[in-house]
Amino acid sequence: MEKKKVLIVDDQIDILTTMKNIVEREGYQATAELDARKAVALTKRIKFDLVILDVMMPNMNGEEAAELMKKNSKGKPKLIFCTIVPKDDLEKMFLVDGFIQKPFEYKKFAGELKRVLGQKK
Numbered sequence: 001m002e003k004k005k006v007l008i009v010d011d012q013i014d015i016l017t018t019m020k021n022i023v024e025r026e027g028y029q030a031t032a033e034l035d036a037r038k039a040v041a042l043t044k045r046i047k048f049d050l051v052i053l054d055v056m057m058p059n060m061n062g063e064e065a066a067e068l069m070k071k072n073s074k075g076k077p078k079l080i081f082c083t084i085v086p087k088d089d090l091e092k093m094f095l096v097d098g099f100i101q102k103p104f105e106y107k108k109f110a111g112e113l114k115r116v117l118g119q120k121k
Contacts, residue, residue, distance in 0.1 A: 047075035
């Protein structure tokens, strides 16, 4: 069976690397991107099953990227916001399928990943 494809978008390399390692350890194919605009372009060419988006990024924030991905992505991936911003402070939670609060624990991150992808924890 082909591994599910997950795109991770965060402008902080250490957090991006940590998330990529968790995604791969959980058995998924991970692609990491530091720039939200490049990530939006990637989703037009590659069919991802899930995109994990930081909200606070330069150039384009995660909420803007989520809107564009919902409209233009190949295959319409599921979306998760992963941010330090509290869930209740986000205006566009309706765009996403899941939420991970930073800083996160491995088990919570992996659990939300599996839940959104429709797999058992």
